[in-house]
Amino acid sequence: MIIVAGHLTVAAEDRSAYLDSCRDVVAQARSAPGCIEYSLGADLLEPDRINVLEMWTTRSALDAFRGDGPGDDLAARILAIDVGEFECDRP
Template identity: 30%
Template sequence: MLLIVGTVRLPAENLERARPAMRAMAEASRAEPGCLEYGYAEDVLVPGLIHVKELWQDQASLDAHFASSHIAVWRAAWPGLGIGERDLRVYEVGTPRKT
């Protein structure tokens, strides 16, 4: 499995306009084969900081995601939303366990 975690930043005043685009991206991604989790979360202390968490079954699923039309639409929206700084990392993970 592949875990992607990180953050994206946008001007806080653009959050209202960004939410529908983030929702559309999350819904389309969650419907993809191999997507186990996909979400965005607003930081409660830093306005405009969005935490990203994705979990993919394998590299082939992630590659298909990167080639999808909805990711192209999402990326095309970045300049208008002021999304510039991105810090996302991919980790290979094993079987989860309860804590």
């Protein structure tokens, strides 16, 4: 299993709109083959932080969904990314 976890930084005043614009991406990810979990959410303490959690059955499933990454419109709104990928065996 591949776990993707970390956070994005966006302008605090844009966070709510950014998350709203990600609804279709979350729905697409959750229906993609190999997706176990896909979640983006507002951090409870930092107004410019969006927490990221993804779980995928295989690297190929993650790569097939991700393609080239977020569209230019979303990518331009991200100020910083601190996200890692981790492999683990699921019990």
